[in-house]
Amino acid sequence: MPSSTVENYLKQIYLEQQPLGGSDLVPMGRLATAMAVTPGTATTMIKALAEANLVTYEPRTGVRLTKAGEQLALHVLRRHRLVELFLVKVLGLDWSEVHDEAEHLEHAVSDKVLERIDAYLGHPSVDPHGDPIPTSKGKVTPQKLQSLAECDLNQPLRIARIADQEPAFLQFLHRSGLIPGVALTIQSRDPHADSVLLKLANKSPLSLGTAAAAKILVEPA
Amino acid sequence: MPSSTVENYLKQIYLEQQPLGGSDLVPMGRLATAMAVTPGTATTMIKALAEANLVTYEPRTGVRLTKAGEQLALHVLRRHRLVELFLVKVLGLDWSEVHDEAEHLEHAVSDKVLERIDAYLGHPSVDPHGDPIPTSKGKVTPQKLQSLAECDLNQPLRIARIADQEPAFLQFLHRSGLIPGVALTIQSRDPHADSVLLKLANKSPLSLGTAAAAKILVEPA
DNA sequence: ATACTGACTTTGATTAGTCAAAGTCAAGGT
DNA sequence: ACCTTGACTTTGACTAATCAAAGTCAGTAT
Incomplete structure (x- = not known):
């Protein structure tokens, strides 16, 4: 199983990769800033992820998710967004505060619990912010907004x-x-x-x- | 904030301390076995917890929670047991499987979410196994069973x-x-x-x- | 061309948590 | 008293994740 640190890196690369128009390389500096670590730390981590075939890494250029890395990232994102919606809909938390809560819970929720949450919410397609929830198979329906x-x-x-x-x-x-x-x-x-x-x-x-x-x-x- | 490892040690010391009749010393060997670590690892960890005034440590004899350590242990136990009950009552998980799920979630649930869960369940006093749920102030009503x-x-x-x-x-x-x-x-x-x-x-x-x-x-x- | 600049990488060190194996202590048996 | 035994502690080493600071590279400006 990937550590929660690895999950966070993959998720972040995915999120940075999107606005860059699909499958572009994410520059290391951008990633390091987003993860709130020093550039050296990001370099070390990315080399390890590349070793595990979760990303492709071009030194001094950037990083991109592999298919395997993307699937993992989408799985984390699914957990994050379903948890957010659950916290709002079921426990009545505020829209504005669920992101930080979900940031912790996304690493502790098992697949079994996640699918129960999904069913309880009626298999929703977006979270409280309107972000699309990937399916359990790792598909996201692209929004054209x-x-x-x-x-x-x-x-x-x-x-x-x-x-x-x-x-x-x-x-x-x-x-x-x-x-x-x-x-x-x-x-x-x-x-x-x-x-x-x-x-x-x-x-x-x-x-x-x-x-x-x-x-x-x-x-x- | 204490790490989840620290939380687990404190919780385990509390649980081992109970059947020993209240506030007895827990032998290191017993603790190491319960935590599934080598004796040396337990010794190292306990010295750190003693340094932080969460336990009192008598070398070659055993370990006991301080007031502060006990409060922390009870807080972890409260999270664990409320999560268990929530998983059974709300998400319909099986009685027999919630312990392992809660083992992870107990370290990721914030106080805010915990109190929402508590309210949602109507401030229950026992979990699905009948284990008493400590109050948010760290009190357990002693059962005489x-x-x-x-x-x-x-x-x-x-x-x-x-x-x-x-x-x-x-x-x-x-x-x-x-x-x-x-x-x-x-x-x-x-x-x-x-x-x-x-x-x-x-x-x-x-x-x-x-x-x-x-x-x-x-x-x- | 040469040097500067900013972005990135490398290196060396740190912290938390862990194990294996060697060392030590106390209790009991002879 | 001495030796054995089992329980515990110490030591040295390892992994994951991190930072600070020194090193390197590529592109821009002169």
């Missing part, structure tokens, strides 16, 4: 996913009513002011910076 | 607790209907044959060896 920073104006939209786990940011979104499932339209976008003006039903217009808007993913309503 | 190997004949009794976690043994008990809450009487006891003859309502008499009978704790019905 746009962020509020890039999609068209005046179209009926629905929030599908929040691409950030910061408790403070999530709490702000909750206070503002910007949670997955909510309908809205973009009234205007001002590149100079670096801001987006939103309109939610029964609410006064709300202005968001581009950086924040980019973390809110939507689909046509 | 007798085992089937020692209590009176022909008295109406009720099973209160099973003092063993072996899955195979627990599965046998389940098949035989010997689970906490069940009423029975002892028909006879034969010291030479090393056996006890039980009578459950609506069942034919059942014979048990003394070693097994000693693990079944009962109270007057």
